[in-house]
Structures are given as structure tokens and as C-alpha cells.
Amino acid sequence: GENVEQHPSTLSVQEGDSAVIKCTYSDSASNYFPWYKQELGKGPQLIIDIRSNVGEKKDQRIAVTLNKTAKHFSLHITETQPEDSAVYFCAATNDYKLSFGAGTTVTVRA
Amino acid sequence: EAGVAQSPRYKIIEKRQSVAFWCNPISGHATLYWYQQILGQGPKLLIQFQNNGVVDDSQLPKDRFSAERLKGVDSTLKIQPAKLEDSAVYLCASSPRTGKNTGELFFGEGSRLTVL
Numbered sequence A: 001g002e003n004v005e006q007h008p009s010t011l012s013v014q015e016g017d018s019a020v021i022k023c024t025y026s027d028s029a030s031n032y033f034p035w036y037k038q039e040l041g042k043g044p045q046l047i048i049d050i051r052s053n054v055g056e057k058k059d060q061r062i063a064v065t066l067n068k069t070a071k072h073f074s075l076h077i078t079e080t081q082p083e084d085s086a087v088y089f090c091a092a093t094n095d096y097k098l099s100f101g102a103g104t105t106v107t108v109r110a
Numbered sequence B: 001e002a003g004v005a006q007s008p009r010y011k012i013i014e015k016r017q018s019v020a021f022w023c024n025p026i027s028g029h030a031t032l033y034w035y036q037q038i039l040g041q042g043p044k045l046l047i048q049f050q051n052n053g054v055v056d057d058s059q060l061p062k063d064r065f066s067a068e069r070l071k072g073v074d075s076t077l078k079i080q081p082a083k084l085e086d087s088a089v090y091l092c093a094s095s096p097r098t099g100k101n102t103g104e105l106f107f108g109e110g111s112r113l114t115v116l
Helices: none
Strands: A003-005 A008-016 A019-025 A034-039 A047-053 A056-059 A060-067 A072-077 A086-092 A104-109 B004-009 B008-011 B019-024 B031-037 B044-050 B054-056 B065-068 B075-079 B090-097 B111-115
Touching: A003 A086, A019 A086, A019 A104, A019 B065, A034 A060, A047 A056, A047 A060, A072 A086, B004 B090, B008 B019, B019 B090, B019 B111, B031 B075, B044 B065, B044 B075, B075 B090
Parallel strands: A008 A104, B008 B111
Antiparallel strands: A003 A019, A019 A072, A034 A047, A034 A086, A056 A060, A060 A072, A086 A104, B004 B019, B019 B075, B031 B044, B031 B090, B044 B054, B065 B075, B090 B111
């Protein structure tokens, strides 16, 4: 089955700086890569996703890049704000089962 | 639009006792998922329903876990008997999609289980 590894496990950034989270996947057939944000006491919420026929996607301050050859994808958050503090999960699927990474706890320091 | 509803939010039981969790998905969503999220880990799929049929239950510990989705709407997840390692947050999610597992999943706030 698909194995998704996520790094780093924790990330502390100064407000206004950028944050980058990286994930690798094992199944070359995976074709859909979502990112979820989970705030304390809440369920995960989709923030951005990318499909295998696209190399990069941007939505305001967040962007995701995908390198199919290397089987890795990354989340970039620019101009971080206190409300960006949360746990972020990457995931991958080959249409069959969605596998999540272990999560990255992001703390934005004021 | 109402989100995915789950209850109870918190449950504390002793090992070998039983517990049940309830989920009401977003109206009209055909696919329903139960995930187990152990502290410090990502969600792990336990079971996936499409309408009232099971699509995938390969990671459900069937000797102690059971789930059903009556009439293709609400779902219950039961654990009997519970073990210490079952302590986790049980997340219910739904999706309007059928077939492929691409597209947004809508998660509830979860049910936190502590087994003593």
C-alpha cells in the first residue's frame, strides 16, 4: 500500500516568514495529493490539493508543488500569520485509498 | 449547510468495556469514512461505506470493531471489548463522490476515546 512520509514533525516560524512542509510517497500510481489543516479539537479541513497532471498550484498565501519523478510534494505558506498555527497533514491516493502523513505542527511566533 | 455531526465528543471507559460512536454525514453525501487518529499520527482509514455498502474495511480490527450504515445515512462504529491501544480520536468524514477517492473529504470534529 501507499506510504506517505512527512517532514518536519514540528516547525516554528516568525510571523511574516515562510513555512515549508515536505512529503514523499511510495506508490508511483498515486495521482491526487491533498493537504489538510487541523486546528485543536477540530477535524481536518482541506486547504489545497493537486493532481498528478499539474506541477504547481497556488491559492493566495499557500502553494503546493509536485515532483512526480522524485515522488515528493511540498506545501508552502508565505507571510505566515498567527491563524496559520495548526497541524498540517499531507496525503496521497491512487484513487483507491487515501493515506495520510504523520503531520507537521506549525507554530507561528508573534 | 450543516457539517458532519459526531457524538459523543468524549468518552472514557475501562478496558474490556464497549463503546459506540455515531456519525451523521452531510446530507446527500454518498460516501462515509471512519478514521482512527492516534495522538501524534495521521488519520488511518478503518472503514469506507458507499451508500450502505462497505467499500473497504481491510484495516478494521474485525475481532473487536464493527460498523454499520443503516439506510445509507447515519453510521455507528462500535468497539467491544476495548483495549488500551484503542485510545484515539475517531473521525467520521463524508464525501459526495462515489468510486474514486479523490476530492475533498468533510470531517467531523471527532470522538475522543480514552481507555483506562
